[in-house]
Amino acid sequence: xxxxxxxxxxxxxxxxxxxxxxxxxxxxxxxxxxxxxxxxxxxxxxxxxxxxxxxxxxxxxxxxxxxxxxxxxxxxxxxxxxxxxxxx
Numbered sequence: 001x002x003x004x005x006x007x008x009x010x011x012x013x014x015x016x017x018x019x020x021x022x023x024x025x026x027x028x029x030x031x032x033x034x035x036x037x038x039x040x041x042x043x044x045x046x047x048x049x050x051x052x053x054x055x056x057x058x059x060x061x062x063x064x065x066x067x068x069x070x071x072x073x074x075x076x077x078x079x080x081x082x083x084x085x086x087x088x
Contacts, residue, residue: 001060011065014051015058047087 004010017023018036027033040054 011062016053
């Protein structure tokens, strides 16, 4: 993830817990999985992106991104509030 920031290929990188399928198999909350898919698909549709795991807490932000995006949150929601800025 850090190599994409260092090389200048990305300003924001979001980790992916879902591609291996382990998260889906281990998570027994069907509504939770459905909600994750719904939010991911809506964000991908609205921003013409191809994110796999929008709810992942694994994120790396480049220096330029951090300096130019205002942080208006005090808790864990900060990642999801900044995602549209990184995609737009």
